[in-house]
Amino acid sequence: MKSIELFAMRRSRYELTNKIPMTDKELESLLGEVIRQAPSAFNIQSARAVVLLGEKHGTLWQIVHDSLRAIIPADNFGPTAEKIKSFAAAYGTILYFDDTLSTRSLQGKYPAYAANFPVWAEQANGILQFAIWTALAEVGIGASLQHYNPLIDEAVKTTFSLPNSWKLIAQMPFGVSVGEDTEKTFLPLAERLQIQK
Numbered sequence: 001m002k003s004i005e006l007f008a009m010r011r012s013r014y015e016l017t018n019k020i021p022m023t024d025k026e027l028e029s030l031l032g033e034v035i036r037q038a039p040s041a042f043n044i045q046s047a048r049a050v051v052l053l054g055e056k057h058g059t060l061w062q063i064v065h066d067s068l069r070a071i072i073p074a075d076n077f078g079p080t081a082e083k084i085k086s087f088a089a090a091y092g093t094i095l096y097f098d099d100t101l102s103t104r105s106l107q108g109k110y111p112a113y114a115a116n117f118p119v120w121a122e123q124a125n126g127i128l129q130f131a132i133w134t135a136l137a138e139v140g141i142g143a144s145l146q147h148y149n150p151l152i153d154e155a156v157k158t159t160f161s162l163p164n165s166w167k168l169i170a171q172m173p174f175g176v177s178v179g180e181d182t183e184k185t186f187l188p189l190a191e192r193l194q195i196q197k
Helices: 003-009 024-037 054-069 078-088 100-109 117-138 153-159
Strands: 047-053 092-099 166-175
Touching: 003 117, 024 047, 024 117, 047 054, 047 117, 054 078, 054 092, 054 153, 054 166, 078 166, 092 100, 092 117, 100 117, 117 166, 153 166
Parallel strands: none
Antiparallel strands: 047 092, 092 166
8 A cells, every 4th residue: 555545544533442453462563663663853762652551541531531620611511521431432542752851861962953852852753643643544443633731741640650751742542433534625735835946
């Protein structure tokens, strides 16, 4: 399959089941290889991924639920609760982090580029997210990308015993998709692509 066809398979999928077409060991192997191959500026490799399965996956979405419940009025909370419930119904969740210690070490080593390293680390994390998302789509696993950080950051680090230096970037619930694809719309390429000679 060509890479463009794989990219097109990668869609935001929200109706997910708690099944995947592979073993947890196969999933670990797939994700590990994607993480190894994903590029980063100066080969910083500061992106971190934590895969939550089973009870730990459910715990994450309870954290999100409780965190949002504390700030959203009760009469407006219904749609939010349903959305969180749909993420909790998935097979698992991948948490994406940047290890800020790695990023800061390169800032010290290359002071002329110090301001750029946090930006480059975010870019590398985005590349990793896209690569994993695409790899999952290729094997029949749907996913979406969520951003409940920084609201849940401290609870996530405490609950899952993660280093304080890890900055939470995104959450990716995944599982076999059961929903229909919605039509994807595109802006005219002339607004997004220029070829200059």
